Amino acid sequence: MKTNFILSASLAIHAAIVAHEADIESLDRAIGDGDHYINMKRGSEVAASLYNELLPLPADEVLNKIGMKLLSTIGGASGPLFASFFMSMAKVSKQNGSDSLLEIAAAFAAGVQAIMQRGKAQIGEKTMLDVLVPVSHQFTLLAAEGKSSTEIAHALKETANQGLESTRNLIATKGRAAGLGERAIGHLDAGAKSCQVMIHTVCDLVIKGANP
Amino acid sequence: MKKFINQIENVLTESLSGFASAHRDLVTLQLDPTYLTRSQKAQNKVVIISGGGSGHEPLHAGYIGFGMLDAACPGQVFTSPTPDQMLAAAEAVHADKGVLFIVKNYAGDVMNFEMATEMLPFEHATVLTSDDCAVVNSTYTTGRRGVAGTVIVEKCVGSLAETGADLATCKALGDKVNARTSSIGVALTSCTVPAAGRATFDIAETELEMGVGIHGEPGRKREQMRKADAIVHDCVQAIVTDFQSKGLPTNQEALLLINGFGATPLMELYLIYHSAAKLLAGHGICVTRSLVGNYTTALDMAGASITLCLLDDEIKQHWDSPVHTPALRWGR
Numbered sequence: 001m002k003t004n005f006i007l008s009a010s011l012a013i014h015a016a017i018v019a020h021e022a023d024i025e026s027l028d029r030a031i032g033d034g035d036h037y038i039n040m041k042r043g044s045e046v047a048a049s050l051y052n053e054l055l056p057l058p059a060d061e062v063l064n065k066i067g068m069k070l071l072s073t074i075g076g077a078s079g080p081l082f083a084s085f086f087m088s089m090a091k092v093s094k095q096n097g098s099d100s101l102l103e104i105a106a107a108f109a110a111g112v113q114a115i116m117q118r119g120k121a122q123i124g125e126k127t128m129l130d131v132l133v134p135v136s137h138q139f140t141l142l143a144a145e146g147k148s149s150t151e152i153a154h155a156l157k158e159t160a161n162q163g164l165e166s167t168r169n170l171i172a173t174k175g176r177a178a179g180l181g182e183r184a185i186g187h188l189d190a191g192a193k194s195c196q197v198m199i200h201t202v203c204d205l206v207i208k209g210a211n212p
Numbered sequence: 213m214k215k216f217i218n219q220i221e222n223v224l225t226e227s228l229s230g231f232a233s234a235h236r237d238l239v240t241l242q243l244d245p246t247y248l249t250r251s252q253k254a255q256n257k258v259v260i261i262s263g264g265g266s267g268h269e270p271l272h273a274g275y276i277g278f279g280m281l282d283a284a285c286p287g288q289v290f291t292s293p294t295p296d297q298m299l300a301a302a303e304a305v306h307a308d309k310g311v312l313f314i315v316k317n318y319a320g321d322v323m324n325f326e327m328a329t330e331m332l333p334f335e336h337a338t339v340l341t342s343d344d345c346a347v348v349n350s351t352y353t354t355g356r357r358g359v360a361g362t363v364i365v366e367k368c369v370g371s372l373a374e375t376g377a378d379l380a381t382c383k384a385l386g387d388k389v390n391a392r393t394s395s396i397g398v399a400l401t402s403c404t405v406p407a408a409g410r411a412t413f414d415i416a417e418t419e420l421e422m423g424v425g426i427h428g429e430p431g432r433k434r435e436q437m438r439k440a441d442a443i444v445h446d447c448v449q450a451i452v453t454d455f456q457s458k459g460l461p462t463n464q465e466a467l468l469l470i471n472g473f474g475a476t477p478l479m480e481l482y483l484i485y486h487s488a489a490k491l492l493a494g495h496g497i498c499v500t501r502s503l504v505g506n507y508t509t510a511l512d513m514a515g516a517s518i519t520l521c522l523l524d525d526e527i528k529q530h531w532d533s534p535v536h537t538p539a540l541r542w543g544r
Binding site: 025029030031032033034035037038039042071072073074075076077078079080081083118119174175177178180181183 | 245265287288289290291292293294295296318319320323324326327347405407408412413425427428429430431432433
């Protein structure tokens with residue numbers, strides 16, 4: 001991945017999170033504790049604020065620094081989870097060292113794997129992983145088939161939508177909604193929603209012609 | 213939202229500064245990263261550090277001082293603190309016998325403390341508190357939440373640490389107190405996170421939330437409002453059932469903590485105490501230790517939690533021992 005792309009994505013993600021305040025917050029009020037949007041805003045804001053400082057650095061260092069900054073800024077569950085995502089992605093990017101779509105998919109998959117390990121969670125527990133795991137699988141599959149970045153971006157937006165929708169009828173077994181039992185059924189997960197927003201934002205950059 | 217606020221982003225820092233200044237004989241505040249320590253560093257003991265989201269005051273910073281905590285790390289409102297805060301606090305207070313973290317069992321707190329311990333250069337252990345019996349179904353793998361019973365764990369472990377006990381012994385007592393403590397909370401209203409500006413959930417005049425945690429998150433069940441005795445009856449029943457399911461005999465001495473969530477008057481908390489103690493006596497439980505007041509709050513939520521700790525000689529000794537903190541003080 002390219003430093004330019006990561007930093008453009010980081011600015012776009014901050015704008016997208018702020019634009020989706022109402023959606024994210026209403027989901028968190030329904031079955032969470034009302035702090036998810038505030039945490040996402042604080043995290044995306046601080047990542048975006050690193051733009052000038054990170055611009056001269058190679059991509060893996062950029063990812064790692066974003067991870068470290070999120071770890072000391074967000075708190076809550078999102079902090080360690082997103083930090084683990086970026087720090088693992090950084091490690092694999094450094095080892096691979098090229099910008100092929102397959103290697104970006106591998107780095108993304110390592111990031112998602114790190115979230116699963118840190119959160120001791122899997123798909124189907126009404127969390128962000130219900131969006132991230134299918135997106136990661138699909139990304140790897142399409143990259144292996146040699147699809148173009150634009151084709152992949154269109155497909156991943158749809159996968160993210162399906163993943164988000166899949167949380168509606170789940171009972172939460174991880175995260176703050178885990179105390180609610182069957183009352184969580186019928187509500188989308190706020191963390192899955194913010195991940196869907198972020199996936200869409202990054203994919204839209206690619207569709208508009210940005211080179212990952 | 214009608215609250216005493218200057219700037220929303222400054223609420224936490226201004227509140228912590230006021231706290232540290234009001235209790236400057238007992239605590240010292242550090243900012244960036246944010247943590248509080250005893251104003252006089254303890255020597256040659258296991259240091260006890262806790263932390264968690266803000267909005268639960270006096271938990272945890274209010275329990276810093278002799279006989280309880282050595283340091284506390286406050287996060288943003290209802291949001292776990294970050295690993296750099298925990299590392300800085302441990303670095304500041306460690307006294308060569310190891311660090312014991314007391315962590316409420318919430319995903320965020322567990323992960324942040326876990327990441328901190330992975331980077332910590334000292335001997336350490338963690339007691340996870342999980343006294344909330346509202347989370348009953350075993351398929352909920354996040355497990356039970358840590359709520360007001362955490363205060364009892366911090367008090368007892370803090371007392372033991374003052375005697376020079378080693379890290380493993382302190383952890384064992386913390387785990388034991390946690391296992392013998394059960395809580396359940398009822399909310400009459402939600403609460404308002406300052407940065408959100410509105411109540412986390414809506415609730416009618418005729419309703420209550422049974423089995424709430426301490427973050428204004430909805431509880432297990434929305435129920436009809438009813439007389440206090442009927443509400444307390446259901447809470448006591450849940451606690452007794454919880455102890456029975458753990459195989460703990462309940463015909464013994466106990467500590468009863470009636471904790472307000474922030475907007476319930478002491479008059480009502482004592483009424484709850486009156487009701488609960490009578491009901492517990494009916495179960496053969498003799499309440500010989502009590503604590504009534506706002507000890508683990510949820511900002512401005514109206515409601516209360518009932519916590520029962522089954523005592524043994526060791527727990528009794530460490531509950532009764534002297535303590536001197538901003539929020540709990542007796543014996544010295």
